[in-house]
Amino acid sequence: MIVLFTDFGLKGPYMGQMRARIHELAPKETVVDLMTDAPAFNVGTSARLLAGLIDHMPQKAIFVCVVDPGVGSSRKPLCIRIKERWFVGPDNGLFQFVLKNEPDAVAYVIDWRPEHLSLSFHGRDLFGPVAAKLATEQEVAMTILPLDQLVILEEEQNxxxxxxxxxxxxxxxxxxxxxxxxxxxxxxxxxxxxxxxxxxxxxxxxxxxxxxxxxxxxxxxxxxxxxxxxxxxxxxxxxxx
The missing domain is CATH 2.40.30.90 (Bacterial fluorinating enzyme like)
Incomplete structure (x- = not known):
């Protein structure tokens, strides 16, 4: 199951475009909207919300998590493995509470890039496709990143x-x-x-x-x-x- 957690909302084309891209690459996989209206641009509050909401989700899910006001900047794209779950999204503190008390988690920087990568829509062009590749057991080029090198939330966000x-x-x-x-x-x-x-x-x-x-x-x-x-x-x- 591929689970989506975003601040995109349901107005406009964003959710449809991302879901369509995932379906194109992984047509047999179930895609579920966990939340499409996470607090917009608010990484800290979204991070706490995400950590609580996953408690009631399947243990083998792949989570695409996009609350990403820094899209297009130098922030890293991540894959994180926690037991049988994958989390895909930006390195901006969004996974800080998901990782709490998970010392065996493994974080990776995503090295793979699609043929077309827009500056402003990595959910559709990068994170969604990576989740589809993981779901279908395709190889994704990535490099291990020590957990202590992940971005942590700034005080005003926490x-x-x-x-x-x-x-x-x-x-x-x-x-x-x-x-x-x-x-x-x-x-x-x-x-x-x-x-x-x-x-x-x-x-x-x-x-x-x-x-x-x-x-x-x-x-x-x-x-x-x-x-x-x-x-x-x-x-x-x-x-x-």
Whole structure:
């Protein structure tokens, strides 16, 4: 299975072009959109989100991960092997939390290049095709890169934030369940949110936070719109005490 994690969105041709290229090279492989609306240009928040979302994905998947504001620059294109999984994408810190506690992971710089490589769309021209080659057991030219030479997130990128807002106005936060106590208070824009296990444990219209089905903190209002009510947007910083 080839799994796509991008900030491309569904408007415009980008997802279609990348998926078409993968299908052309690996027509028998299943391609799944894990997320097409990762926080745009926000590598740090996307990195935390990616690390949590893969917990519920197949162990033999190949992940194409493209949140890449530095596309066209000198940043390296990577393949990373963690057990039976492959991760393909840019060396910009996006895999930092995926690699946490994975000392046996192996990272590679992708040396292979297609006949045509645009400056601005490596998802279609490089990362997607490499994933297709891996899925079909074709050789891909690459060179081992020591893990301690991978780019790490800069301090201003490494903070908790709202990572996704669903159609109900519920706000996913890039805090995984193992990093927070149920006694904690979530702080966003001077608003305080307290823990409740599920929606049915709260009164209608009451705001709260809980651990969602993907293992992340989520801000919600029972039968309401948390994002609209508290003017919350993707990228808003989040703290807890």
């Amino acid at each position: 903070h908790y934030a709202i990572a996704h807002i669903d159609d109900f106005g519920n706000c996913w936060v890039s805090i995984p369940d193992f990093e927070i106590s149920k006694e904690a208070t979530i702080l966003i824009k001077n608003h305080h949110f307290f823990y409740s296990a599920v929606f049915s444990d709260t009164e209608k219209g009451k705001p709260f936070w809980y651990i969602n089905s993907s293992g992340f903190v989520e801000i919600a209002v029972n039968q309401g719109d948390a994002a609209g009510r508290f003017n919350l947007t993707i990228g808003d910083r989040v703290n807890f005490i």
